[in-house]
Amino acid sequence: MKKSHQLKTGSIYCGDCLKMLDEIPDESIDLIYIDPPFNSNRNYETFWGDVQEKRAFTDRFGDADAYIRYMRPRVEKLYRVLKKTGSFYYHCDWHASHYVKIMLDEIFSFNNFKNEIVWKRTSAHNDPKQYGRNSDRIFFYTKSDKYTFHPQYTEYEEEYLNNFYRFKDKRGRYRLSDLTGAGVTKGDSNIEWKGYKPSTRKRHWAVPNWAVQKLIDKEVAELTIREKLEVLYENGFIEISKNGVPSFKRYLEEMKGAPLQEIWTDIPPISAQAKERLGYPTQKPMALMERIISSSSNKGDVVLDAFCGCGTTLVASQKLGRKWIGIDVSPTACRVMSQRLWDDFKLVEGKDFELVDIRKTEAELRIMPHFEFQNWAVIALGQLTDMSGIPNKRKSGDFGIDGRLYPIELEKKKKAGEDLFGDVDRYYPVQVKQMDKVGRPDIDNFYAAMKRDGRDKGYFIAFGFSGEAEKEVKRLYKTGDADINLVTVKKLLEMEANLL
Ligand SMILES: C[S@@+](CC[C@H](N)C(=O)[O-])C[C@H]1O[C@@H](n2cnc3c(N)ncnc32)[C@H](O)[C@@H]1O
Structure with a gap:
């Protein structure tokens, strides 16, 4: 780790935690919680993208060894940044829990294992040929014998x-x-x-x-x-x-109640009606995070979640007066967190907390899952045109429009809770294609989508456009039918580089 790196709390690092953890100094964190995707290093692709896609564990990693090989260097870095008095929680389930325990014993030492918490995740359900699988495991380790622990109590039965x-x-x-x-x-x-x-x-x-x-x-x-x-x-x-x-x-x-044991059955999963529900399948309940944070940290301590999804750990930390750092490889997750911090605490990105992104290369963008690419493109175009780029939340169903650009002052008004009457209609549609030669038919489709939305001006982002496509765009502009701006990824990356 470079000496210049300082602990910056109130940061969401957008990138693979393997890289991002190098930004965090040695032994600077009081509490780490992680809830990595169990089955894949690229699970975020399905998690934040097409939730319909479900592939089997073995399809992704081949076997649990591959999962552990992926996780080990990341957990080793987490161990490095944890204070000697710190605590560590690893949330997982039956897929890999036994392999994870062995890995953690090796990294943290067998003697620093404290608990295997069993969290009853769902109510009883039918698994016809076996007992219902209804629990997650959360491994609790410390780095030494000296650590913070505030016992929690539950009501007596x-x-x-x-x-x-x-x-x-x-x-x-x-x-x-x-x-x-x-x-x-x-x-x-x-x-x-x-x-x-x-x-x-x-x-x-x-x-x-x-x-x-x-x-x-x-x-x-x-x-x-x-x-x-x-x-x-x-x-x-x-x-x-x-x-x-x-x-x-x-x-x-x-009596304070019954001291909390390692089997937790009193925290229900996030139901379809729950207020805190954001709609992401792996979102963990706030009560779970509040319990862990209250047990294993003090006010003012630094909490880190290196796989933080929609940011439950960050929100719980903020609520309990802890400092926090979040890391997630998915730009979509990072945007969701940023929005959640605003919605729950009125924290403003860039002022109250930082979203630290790693700049992407063209090669990385080419192989990025399409939904992630689309989000990246809309957000980047927004930042580079001084507008607010809002990607579509859902992958399909918006008929050829992948996101919208809103003039910044409207966003400010929205955040200030001002009346937007008459203004909400001011936006430019954006179409994104992760391909090299966008052709004339794609332009025709986008033009039709714009017209359906009643727009005269829009943006089309891709790696490249055919001569026919460019010709058609010029023609539409000349006839006054539409102002379609063709933006290549290369151009976006150049503009981004010029900004730095
Ligand atoms: C199971 S979700 C976490 C959910 C979270 N606990 C919550 O309550 O919202 C796992 C997250 O890890 C992220 N992720 C996957 N691989 C990663 C990596 N190498 N570095 C950082 N984040 C990663 C995914 O994008 C996903 O958001």
Whole structure:
């Protein structure tokens, strides 16, 4: 890593995390969560593109080894940027979880493994010839023995309450718990009190100091066992059974709840009706991220998600007062995150946070998944023409128009919540083709689409245009029928380079 690299929180890096992590200094991050696509390094192509396309795991990687070979160098870099006191969470499922665990043991060390969290992801469903697969795994590791952990609590189950908190008095519901511990000791913890000597039952006094401390002004450590027992008794916290054994009255309302265990069944997936739902199939619930962030970080800490999709980790971090960094290889994901930060917190890109893009080469653009290419082209054209390029959210269904360019001042008005009445109609349609020779029929189709939309001016982006196509565009301009601007990818890249 170059020395010049400084930690820049409030950044969304758009690119492969393998490259982007080099921008982050050693041991600078407090908490890392990742939720990489399980089946493929190029899964984003289907994830952010055509959600209909579903290919089997083996089609993509061949086997789990290939997946691990892809992930290992990325996790090694994540390990490098994690602070010595940091925590790491890897979210995955049955496809590769066992291979992932072995890889993580090797990178983080077996001794730094903390939990394999099982998150019940869906309700019961029918998998006719096997048990329903309804859970994800989240591996929790730390980098050393020194790390932040704030235990979380959940509500007690009714059955537990009925079994244990069986008593009630004017203070509320309570259970009886032991005032003694196993084994005989000498001295103060074996005194006789109210006729009971614990050593007769092979036990010694174990008085809950926290309960005594709540009732006195001085330090509990200054009290003898007898004095502690008296304080609890006088305040009604000790009950003596018929056979003379004293017990501590543990009131339900004093308890924080049941300490959270490693099987999580209380966070439902994002339902079709959920408010937070953005419509991406792998979006994780905010409650899940809030739980992890609250457990394993403090306010002001830096949280990193290197596969951050639509940015749930970033939003949860922002909400909980943590600093954050996001990385995603998909430009579409980066745009979605940017929009989400605006929608949820009114954070402005370029002012409150940065979207750091890596410049693409023509060769990379040629092999980019089409939907990603289309998004890149519309956004880049927008930036280079001082307009706001908004790609279509869906891959199909917009009849020959792949995106729209809106004059910037309209976007500002929209963000300021101003009335756009009369203005919404001002935009230029954009057509994108990832091909070398766009021909005359493509121009005809775009012209027809423009007319359908009632537009006279539009943009067509491709790697190249045929002579016939150029001729037709000139003709349409001359006759005053339409102003179609042909933009090559080369031109876009040149304009981009001139801007830097
Ligand atoms: C399962 S999704 C993450 C969903 C996320 N947890 C959320 O709640 O929205 C995985 C993400 O990883 C991204 N991705 C895939 N390969 C990547 C890579 N090499 N570097 C960075 N991001 C990558 C994909 O574009 C996708 O957005």
